[in-house]
Amino acid sequence: MDTALDIRAQIDADTHLQTEINHALSAVADGLNTGSDGRVVRILVRTLQASWREHVGFQHEVIFPILEARYGDDVCGTIARLRIDHASLSQCHGEVGRALASILESPPGDDGALERLLRVTIAQRRTHFQQDAELDRWIPETFTRLECALCQRWAAARQSPRFPLNLLRSPERPYPRLGGRLN
Numbered sequence: 001m002d003t004a005l006d007i008r009a010q011i012d013a014d015t016h017l018q019t020e021i022n023h024a025l026s027a028v029a030d031g032l033n034t035g036s037d038g039r040v041v042r043i044l045v046r047t048l049q050a051s052w053r054e055h056v057g058f059q060h061e062v063i064f065p066i067l068e069a070r071y072g073d074d075v076c077g078t079i080a081r082l083r084i085d086h087a088s089l090s091q092c093h094g095e096v097g098r099a100l101a102s103i104l105e106s107p108p109g110d111d112g113a114l115e116r117l118l119r120v121t122i123a124q125r126r127t128h129f130q131q132d133a134e135l136d137r138w139i140p141e142t143f144t145r146l147e148c149a150l151c152q153r154w155a156a157a158r159q160s161p162r163f164p165l166n167l168l169r170s171p172e173r174p175y176p177r178l179g180g181r182l183n
Contacts, residue, residue, distance in 0.1 A: 007062070007143065007151055014055050015129070021048060022125055028100070029118035038104065045100050049093050054158075056086045059132075061154045066147050067138050078134050085128040092121045 024044050028036045059082065067075045099114050143151070 006155075008139070010058060011063075011139070014051075014058065015132075017047075017051055018055060018125070018129060021051060022122055025096070025118055025122050025125075029115050029122070032115050032118075035107075036103070041100050041104055045097055045104065048100075049090075049097050052090060052093050056090070057158075058154065059086070062151050063135065063139075065150060066140070066143070067135065070140065071138055075135070075138055078131060082128070082131055082135075085124070085131065089121075089124055089128060092117075092124060096121050 021044070024040050025048075027040055028044065031037060064079050064083075068079065096117060099117060103114070140147075
């Protein structure tokens with residue numbers, strides 16, 4: 001197993017999944033007045049918080065320690081901002097998840113409030129992923145044995161297969177568009 005390749009594949013899969021979640025959140029927000037696609041809402045209820053926990057866990061337990069050990073103060077500011085965003089977005093995702101689960105039960109009473117919540121969350125997520133992209137230039141080409149062991153410990157502590165990032169790592173499966181059709 002090439003751990004360096006796995007780390008990059010994990011980052012790419014997470015980026016793709018989080019982008020698709022943004023598309024799905026936008027599709028739900030756009031469709032509130034006309035009736036959002038219940039299938040997309042159900043997918044978001046299941047994946048929004050679970051995928052975020054994986055995103056945060058991978059960064060906090062693998063990426064951040066590797067970058068902090070290698071680059072110290074050069075990356076500390078970016079990592080500190082991302083940690084704050086992770087906590088803030090975790091709260092937003094909890095609120096969004098509860099709101100989406102409730103619209104599966106009955107139509108929302110105030111479409112405007114839910115739409116604002118979704119739009120604010122989407123904007124925060126986009127800003128966060130722009131900051132995530134700043135870390136890309138710091139990701140090393142090769143990893144030390146200790147860094148590989150860190151990644152392997154993280155992976156071993158996860159359910160196998162790791163949900164939902166594993167959905168995007170299968171070469172024989174097309175990437176789903178959460179807000180639309182399969183590619």
